[in-house]
Amino acid sequence: MDNGQQRQDNEIEELSIRTINPDDSGGAQRTHGTRTARAIWAVVYAVLFLLVDYASLAIMQWGVALTSTRVQLSSTGENLGTMWHKMVTQGNCVLLLNLIIIALVYLMLLMATNRFWIATPILLSAAAVIAATEKMKIATRYEAILPSDLNFLGKNTGDLMKFLPPEAPMIFGIAAAIIVVSIVASVICAHFDPRHGALIAGGNNAVGACVRVLLVLAPALAIGGYGQSVGVVDSWGYHVSRGMGDKPSMWDSVYDAQRNGVVVSFLRQVDPKVMDMPATYSKETMDEVAARYRKDAARINETRTHSLDDSTVIYVLSESFSDPTRVPGVELNKDPMPNIRKIKGETTSGLMLSSGYGGGTANLEYMGLTGLSMANFDASLTSPYQQLVPGACWTPSVNQLWGPPENSIGLHPYEPSMYSRETNYKKLGFSHFYALKGDDIISHQDRIDDSPYVSDEATYESTIEELKKTDGNQFLQVITMQNHMPYNDWYTNNEFEVHDADGSTKPLTDKEKKSIRTYAKGMELTDDATLKFLEELDDIDKPVTVVFYGDHLPGIYATAGADTKNSIDLHLTDYFIWSNKASWSHDTKIDDSAYSSPNFFIAQAAEQMNAKVSPYIGFLTLMHEHVAAMEPPVVNTIQGWDRIPEGQAIYLGQDGKPMSVADMDAATKQLLDDYKLIQYDITAGANYLKDTDFMSLPK
Known part of the structure; x- marks a missing residue:
């Protein structure tokens, strides 16, 4: 002071302790006035x-x-x-x-x-x-x-x-x-x-x-x-x-x-809890983990003849794509996805376990790009794109395997600020992120009828243009928007009809039928556009592999969602891995693909392409052999931003049935423990793996 x-x-202290002279009425009045003024100002404060x-x-x-x-x-x-x-x-x-x-x-x-x-x-x-x-x-x-x-x-x-x-x-x-x-x-x-x-x-x-x-x-x-x-x-x-x-x-x-x-x-975002530190976490432990999966990767690579970056790989996250005829209680008058159903029968394909219902796109996207699983994060971490990636010191992602940033391109026909994508994609090593606004504007923005969203056909056209800009190989991340909620009746000549399936115990509401009808038409449009997209890729004279998947079901199945027995059904979307005619893996269909989750896609793509793996991808390959799919505990309500605080994560076996950790064999438990160690080191730990060859493809 x-x-x-x-x-x-x-002075103020003196005023507060001043004694009043009883013979000094003027002084008393002044003191009283001072006290009154001070009281008034206290009220003013x-x-x-x-x-x-x-x-x-x-x-x-x-x-x-x-x-x-x-x-x-x-x-x-x-x-x-x-x-x-x-x-x-x-x-x-x-x-x-x-x-x-x-x-x-x-x-x-x-x-x-x-x-x-x-x-x-x-x-x-x-x-x-x-x-x-x-x-x-x-x-x-x-x-x-x-x-x-x-x-x-x-x-x-x-x-x-x-x-x-x-x-x-x-x-x-x-x-x-x-x-x-x-x-x-x-x-x-x-x-x-x-x-x-x-x-x-x-x-x-x-x-x-x-x-x-x-x-x-x-x-x-x-x-x-x-x-x-x-x-x-x-x-x-x-x-x-x-x-x-x-x-x-x-x-x-x-x-x-x-x-x-x-x-x-x-x-709310200052200090989210990422993960609990595993009890055995240390530099020595991570060196042992790296060495263990270095050996496994070498064994896998003995029979592999190509490298991932020998091909262009395109991840297509198709907004809300999932077969509505698989939803309990729903029946349509015709198949909304005949082309993709046929494609799935001819190549590597199956059902993907999603952590979201009606939302949570960026979490599935994050898992696909990093190979990390939301199942390993603390329930407090609800959105890695907001709570983790912006402040991360190390952000390894699969696109980085294709070398310099100019080989990584992102396309999303919507606001680039959603989920902070524009910022995060730069941090993940993408040179361009094409969207409706920002520095990189996506070239095709056509809508269909009264839909407010850019069509999948237009998004695919923009993707083909980016693909043809170079003869070299790239990694392209494509996120569509056509089938995003809400599902208002905006398509003309919509011939789809929605009925209650035989044996349904509770009829669908009129609101559900209206939304499902619009959604089914959008699925049909995606189905046609995807077939055309793959046909155009077949005409390109360089190897291209596409990983196509739906991120989550649309949040329009209130009747099915009212039954907790439908939890898994409402979290299964469709996926396939396809290679064009110029690729040596054309017509390949790998085993053990009936069920998956996005964290395993890079390992499956490597197997599809007969490509050598890094120790990390080697680990994911082994993990997928023991656990087909994994996600946090799921619910039947639209994805919010509060995860279930308790309960075991969902693990599916190759048959699609839930697995109990208590019943897993020692090898599977070891893999799950190693997964948590790896994920903790990358996201919340000391990044010991960064100074090793754990993420590097063999030379």
Whole structure:
């Protein structure tokens, strides 16, 4: 504290202990007046505390409001108005949760400075800076501030200036105005305030200092404990957050911040629990694991004659693709996928166990690209693309086996910000990610009839164009959008009819039939477009292998979902691995493909292509021989962002029947334990495998 502030504290303390001379009525009146004034200002502090708390949240919510200058302020009001409406009508108190957290920060500032008129402009200025940063990031990338963005602070801060959007001057101007107004208003108020904003008289003596320290540490510990626990299933912070109405919507970080508040949305992602460290984890253990699967890979490679990068490989994640005729209780008047059904009968194919139902696309995508399994992660980790990849130090993925980034291309005819894909694909080693917006615009964007989504045929055309740009081999990741929910009646000449299957105990609702009918037509369009796509690949004079799979079932089967016996059926999609005529593996059909999960696709593709494997892919090959498919515990409701906290992961045998860990043989248990060690080292551990040849293909 400086001398001036010390004197002010002493003056306030003297006022508080001054005795009243009974013979001095004027002095008594002055003392009474002073006390009254101080009481009035205490009330003013309390009222302003609440108003400034709310104003700070409003400023930060302005940061994630719509970016159009005409609707910024109105959308901020609508945003907060929606929160108020939900609190009053639904008991959703996420607005209150945001205000409480900001109030705790405010209290810390008040106690640290012991000056109301200093802490207040600091809080409002910080809110303005956060809002301006949010606004500019959203304008540039349509993505809210994430905890991983803090990595840019320090030596990389200057690089951020290269990405300022055109509206940056206006955003800076509004933020500066908020800061200036808050400072000027505080200076004026402090001038008329007899306490000069001091909150604790004698705040620098032993008692006052202890009170201030306590009121700084207590809120800090509360916020810190909340931030560390809110991302952990079944923790106190998790229950507080969910109990007050936090409903994570992490597929879209901007919507999540709008819906749940900037503060709550950010803190939820600060410290998610990735995995428990295996008891045997150490450098020595990981060296042993690497050596063990190095030997297995060498054994596998004795009969393999090619390398993965001898071919172009295309992963096609077909949005919500899954045979509706397999769903209990559903019957259609004709087959929506005759071409793919025929293709599946001629090549490596089967059913894929999905961790999602009605959503969760990016998790399946992540597993396919990394070979890692959601079954091994803690239930707290609900979305690796948001909670893990942005801050990861090491992100090995299968596309990196094709060498430099220019050999890895991603295509997705939708918003590149969804699941933070644009950022994550760069980190995964892709040189281009073609989408509807951003630096790389996908070339074909045709829709069918009244559908709002780009057709699969158009997406395949864009893929063929990328494939023909080079004679070299590539890895292409294609994520379609045509069959994304909702399933409104937007196709003309839709001849599909939906009926209750024979023996159904409960009839389908009219809403279900309408959605299934539209979905079935979309499936038929995908079926035709996929056949045409493969025929075009057959005409290309270089080896190409396609891994095609549906990510999850659409969330339209409420009747089937009401029966828990249908859990596995509602998590099985279709997949196939196909090679064109220019490939030596054309017409190949490998064994043990009846069931799979996306983490095993790279191992299956290598077997399809008779390609040599790395120790990691060698491990996945052995793992798939013992466990055909694996996913976290599944439910029959639409994919949310809360995983089941308890229960065994789902393991399927080659016959498609669930396996119990207790009944597994020693070799299978060893593989599962090694899988957790490998996954922990890559995602949460010390990356011991990074300095080995574990991920490297044989030369």
